[in-house]
Amino acid sequence: MRQRQKIDRDRRIVEAAARLFREFGFEGVKIETIAEQAGVSVGTIYNYYESKGDVLIAVVSLEVNEVISAGESVLTRPPARAADAVDALFDIYLRHSLHYLSKEMWRAAMSMSILHPESRLGRHYGQLDEKLCQQVCRLLAKLKRQGSIGGAIDVEVTGRILFNTMNMSFMNFVKEDAMDVETVIEAVRRQSETMMTLGG
Numbered sequence: 001m002r003q004r005q006k007i008d009r010d011r012r013i014v015e016a017a018a019r020l021f022r023e024f025g026f027e028g029v030k031i032e033t034i035a036e037q038a039g040v041s042v043g044t045i046y047n048y049y050e051s052k053g054d055v056l057i058a059v060v061s062l063e064v065n066e067v068i069s070a071g072e073s074v075l076t077r078p079p080a081r082a083a084d085a086v087d088a089l090f091d092i093y094l095r096h097s098l099h100y101l102s103k104e105m106w107r108a109a110m111s112m113s114i115l116h117p118e119s120r121l122g123r124h125y126g127q128l129d130e131k132l133c134q135q136v137c138r139l140l141a142k143l144k145r146q147g148s149i150g151g152a153i154d155v156e157v158t159g160r161i162l163f164n165t166m167n168m169s170f171m172n173f174v175k176e177d178a179m180d181v182e183t184v185i186e187a188v189r190r191q192s193e194t195m196m197t198l199g200g
Helices: 002-024 031-038 042-048 052-076 082-096 103-115 120-146 155-175 181-199
Strands: none
Touching (some): 002 031, 002 103, 031 042, 052 082, 052 103, 052 120, 120 155
């Protein structure tokens, strides 16, 4: 019972923070406001998180974990053509990316992880990226077992190149307020298609 209450409080904190950050911007929201919206005390938030930045990374974590869960459907039954399978996975990543977070929130999270890479926040952000990257590598490994990609391809190296290329396009998308999700999806699709063609 106590563990369920703890999980429920944490979820309320993260969901309240996501709503407030989207509406008022990361810098415009105080911990006190998050606590009020979540129906908890400020002390309770600090029992869970060291800083407002950690709360933001928790929102990122919620986003990424939902994306990874949705991405497992592609790994379960990937399209026969390798480029289509990669496209399907990246389509999930990109379309879900603004479900909880705005572009401004992503920029704040990225900048904090770059400025403080050795902080708890910075390390956690890096771990989330690694989980996504590993999912791409697992997809390629499955495609290789199915014979959809050549046996000579190093799935770990190729998966990391594909993920890093997609991730750079996502960063450009986040930086440009005017860029819509369809534009970045099409750019990533063209890049992935070229990569998979080069890979044989």
